[in-house]
Amino acid sequence: MVERRKPIKVGEAVERTMQYAISGDVRSISIEEAYGHFLGEDLVADHDVPLFNRSPYDxxxxxxxxxxxxxxxxxxxxxxxxxxxxxxxxxxxxxxxxxxxxxxxxxxxxxxxxxxxxxxxxxxxxxxxxxxxxKRSFQSGDNISYKGEDVKKLDVLAVKGTFINPGVVALLATFGYKHVPVSQKPTVGIIATGSELLKIDEPLQPGKIRNSNAYMIHAQIKRAGATPIYLGQFSDDFSTCYQQVHDALEKVDFLITTGGVSVGDYDYLPDIYKKLGANVLFNKIGMRPGSVTTIAELDGKLLFGLSGNPSACYVGFELFTRPVIRTFLHCSNPYLKFEKAILGANFPKPNPFDRFVRAHLGYEGGRLVATPTGLDKSSAVSSLALSNILLYLPGGTRGYEKGMEVDVVLLEDQEGTTNFK
Amino acid sequence: MVERRKPIKVGEAVERTMQYAISGDVRSISIEEAYGHFLGEDLVADHDVPLFNRSPYDxxxxxxxxxxxxxxxxxxxxxxxxxxxxxxxxxxxxxxxxxxxxxxxxxxxxxxxxxxxxxxxxxxxxxxxxxxxxKRSFQSGDNISYKGEDVKKLDVLAVKGTFINPGVVALLATFGYKHVPVSQKPTVGIIATGSELLKIDEPLQPGKIRNSNAYMIHAQIKRAGATPIYLGQFSDDFSTCYQQVHDALEKVDFLITTGGVSVGDYDYLPDIYKKLGANVLFNKIGMRPGSVTTIAELDGKLLFGLSGNPSACYVGFELFTRPVIRTFLHCSNPYLKFEKAILGANFPKPNPFDRFVRAHLGYEGGRLVATPTGLDKSSAVSSLALSNILLYLPGGTRGYEKGMEVDVVLLEDQEGTTNFK
Missing domain, CATH: 2.170.190.11 (Molybdopterin biosynthesis moea protein, domain 3.)
Structure with missing residues (x-):
């Protein structure tokens, strides 16, 4: 008997997931290592800058x-x-x-x-x-950098959760942070499922494909600011799979599985959630790709059941896992930014579902232009290399035309925003 | 006697520097480590994708x-x-x-x-x-993903020098790259100069400031894709300083010094270049900040003499050192992109020199908006944390007003471009 699942809106799915997002610990590292981490505490000025009236010139x-x-x-x-x-x-x-x-x-x-x-x-x-x-007269104050004109003592120069870029490093050095309080990166486990998956170095076989999702997610986890652990591929045996998930949960802050959440006969995840006693937050979303994305929670720990299709997997990670990671890192802006852009190609076929399409953001004459990269199929991999945004196309009865204004989700932005869309 | 230096245009300074830019070696690393590196060779498909006609659905x-x-x-x-x-x-x-x-x-x-x-x-x-x-009829081909529809065997999916993002990692896995040929990152040495500099953990003293440039540049080097080595601060003694530079050149692919290139009486770098027999490519640029940026070459190895002012140092690195690093990494687009944006604030005071002002890029209704961050003084540090672009304001006899279209340099873009501006 095929289970009939009731799809929910993507915004509601994000909201249900974020109810279980928690902040992690703070640890101290040397300033040389700080680039690419996130501030674990507010960065506060311990003195005025300049500290004294000084000359900006020889x-x-x-x-x-x-x-x-x-x-x-x-x-x-x-x-x-x-x-x-x-x-x-x-x-x-x-x-x-x-x-x-x-x-x-x-x-x-x-x-x-x-x-x-x-x-x-x-x-x-x-x-x-x-x-x-x-050879000329001067006014009092000419060419003087005054004490405190740049920064006043106790000014907060960057809030906790800020991505540490080179400018933040300059501030940390200026204010004497030889050691920097940074957010502990969460450990995110990855288990790949699918009996069609070959190991990366196995020769190709009829009917099989190499496992690319696990490595892609591994890199997405790093980009999001967390530490990935690849825990391997599922076996074909249910009770072994169950044990793998059960054991993995002991080792990680969050667990991602790729594949196995559909309604196919070899999709074990729904039964594993049941046997674990996990609370399934949803198992169907009114979006493409990634409609079968399933997220569950066990004792407050999130299990992300991402789709096995590469693009669905990619999109599911960015929409659901990334804001949870950023919250762990103390970011008050954990969500990816939505911005307006001009559509760079036609999407004539209407779709009843909200779509998130891998696309490339470019600029033309000071405007954002979003161009889909490669095929609009959830199995496409060639498109992913150029993607730096997701095109968001709300579902409806009409298609989209080149030149229309659309929403895009910025994947490489470090600032984020406080709300989903 | 004060040396009179003749300023050259910033574009010419970049061009003179890039004549000495060279490509580095290629090495092999595991795919798990590849994110954030740069491809050392073209990524070529070793098979069609899909490899066989397959079903996109259950x-x-x-x-x-x-x-x-x-x-x-x-x-x-x-x-x-x-x-x-x-x-x-x-x-x-x-x-x-x-x-x-x-x-x-x-x-x-x-x-x-x-x-x-x-x-x-x-x-x-x-x-x-x-x-x-x-319950309905189907056409031949309905819901079939065809062999090769996504990628054809021997397609080049990403050229050498490409930044390895999660999508590139997915491609590497799909095509069996358990080990990935990546560009060897150049080693970039940093020596900080200036007798006013305190170590990061020294208590503040009258007339002195903490050394922030060295750590800022350290992070900029990482962002650019290279490996920084901090070699410490100069002593006050000329011959010791000379020996420090001489020894440093043995250990690094490029050497950056911060400070000491001005015409002040304690600025040793010009004499060190002379004693080394280095070929000074230029020592004065018609730009603000960073007019005293000096770049020299010794046996083909570049010495970047950046200004001691934090913002001048920051700008000098991005304009001159970054494209040299990207060339070393085999990027065919080593230069930072210039794009058009709307100016978000007034710059009423005209300036005869081309200016590069730290600014923040935001988006409003699908347009790029560039807003200067903090004070427009080359000593300002508070502005740097928010900066993700440089505003480029060509020198002239009039100021700039909010709402005007201006050029901006994107600092966090990984694609780059083939030419400077």
Whole structure:
């Protein structure tokens, strides 16, 4: 007897899944390792930046009032009373008609309130003493980077859950984080199912295909920010399969299976969920590909039963598993962004179901253009290499035409958003 | 005596640098490690995909001619003569008014030319034998994924130098690449200069700042696809510094120094280049920030003398070092993409020099919008965390206003392009 499943909306499926999303632990790593991790705590400034008034240029620190009468016709000489390398400090106070040679980044000496760029000056000797000739007047504050103008002490510069990019690393270094609190990456197990699957290095055989989903998901898990563990392929025997899932759950934060969730006679997952006593959140979604995506929960631990079709597997991971991973990483924006784009090709055939089509995002004259990559079949693999978005085509009675505005899901964006669509 | 340097255009500076860009070696790694590397060779299909005509659905394989007269009013029974699990093969030829139960992905048996989805059928017993009732007619080819429709044998599916994303991993697995030829990542050394620099865990001191550039560049090198080695900070003594650079060149494919290239009295790099006998390609660029960026070459090995200002350092790396790294990785698109965007804020002050301003790329109604992040000063660090583009503002006599179309450089794009701008 064939089980009749009732499809739910994709948004509802995401919502049911996210009810079981939890945050993980925080650990400390060295700053050299931090790129590509996620902040486990807010990054807070421990001091003002700049910490002191400093010179943004090589030049001379001066008192602006001494330059009031200076002009090209009437250059005024100021006596050079010292020099300040970056990192050193001038200990005296600069007095009337005096100047101090100053390097980029060095602290402005007491008494001075402006900097003249080196290129605008000329050094001259007067009575055996070095002077610098100024050819125009300056205002108080000219060419000074003020204490705290960039960052104020206790400013939150990046919130926890932020992807650590090179700019975040610069901030971490500036504020003394030799060790960085980062979110512990969740461990995500992968079990591939399907008696048609050959191992990657097995020779091809009639009726069989090589297992590509497991490796694809392995990479998607890394892109999402988690740690994959490939636990191998299912055997053909139900009780062995059951034991594999049961044992895997002990080792991982989440478990992904690929294949075996359909209504075919060799699809063991539904019975495994039953025997485990897992709570099946849904087993049919009104979307293509991936309608048979099944997600279950056992003692709060999520089991993602992704479809065995490569594109369905790909889409199911990005829509359901990724936001759970990002929540584990403390991201307050765990969902992929939906944006508007111009459709770059025709999709004339209407489809009653919401579709998510692998596509390539390009730009033309400042607009986003989404072009489907390769065949629109859930078995297609050639399209995946170029895909950096999913085209979202709501189901309905009409097709889509090139030039129409459509929604796209950004797969390579690190910012995310707070809500699904 | 202050050296007067003649600025060159940024495009010319990139061109002079890229004359010394070379490709690196290729090595083999396991497919599990491949994500985030770059293909060292073209990825070529070793077989058609699908390898055989297969079923995209669970259902029944049939002969379409048997269904010509089938309708809702006149459902026709076909005798079920067997079943094919995914991965197994039906050994006989299917004859008139016969059908075979078939699983998703399984090979279409001889004699059949269409598949009926399971949901559209009903099994019935007739004279003690299982039949499936078909309620409409089918065309030859309905619901069949044909051999080679996705990929043809010998198709190049991704060229060498391609960033290995999850879709590329799926292709590698499909075509049996248990080991993947990847581009050897270049080793890029970093030496930080500046007597104002504190180590990351030193307490703050008057006139000094923590060394953030070295760690920022460390992360930028990783983002670009190379392997960073931090070689420490310069001492204050010229001959020790010279020896540090000399020794570093033995260990790395390229060397980056931060700071020390200006015309300040403590800027040692120009003299070190001279003493090494290095060929200085340029030491002044008509751009802000980073005008003092200096690039030299010694026996074909590039020395990147980046500015000590954080943003100038950041920009200099992305414009000059990144395309050299990508060339080493065999990318035929080593340059960052320039795209059009709408300016999200005013830049009223004109500047005679071409500017590259750290900015954030967002999307509004399908258009790219570029908003500067934080202060437009080359010393600003707070802006860097949000930056995912550089705003390119050509120098001239007028400022820029919110809403104008501008060029932006995409920093997080993996596709790149063949030419600078």
């Amino acid at each position: 030049g001379f620190a001066i008192r602006s009032e001494d330059t009031k009468a200076a002009s090209r016709e009437n250059p005024l000489p100021l006596k050079v009373v010292g020099e300040i390398g970056a990192g050193s400090v001038f200990s005296e106070t600069v007095r009337e008609n005096q100047a101090v040679r100053i390097m980029t980044g060095a602290q402005i000496p007491d008494g001075c309130d402006a900097v003249v760029m080196l290129e605008l000056t000329k050094e001259v000797q007067i009575d055996g003493e070095t002077h610098v000739r100024i | 259902g029944f394989a049939i002969r379409s001619e048997d269904t010509k007269a089938a309708s809702r009013e006149n459902p026709l029974p076909l005798k079920v003569v067997g079943e094919i699990g995914a991965g197994s093969v039906f050994s006989e030829t299917v004859r008139e008014n016969q059908a075979v139960r078939i699983m998703t992905g399984a090979q279409i048996p001889d004699g059949c030319d269409a598949v009926v989805m399971l949901e559209l059928t009903k099994e019935v017993q007739i004279d003690g034998e299982t039949h499936v009732r078909i």
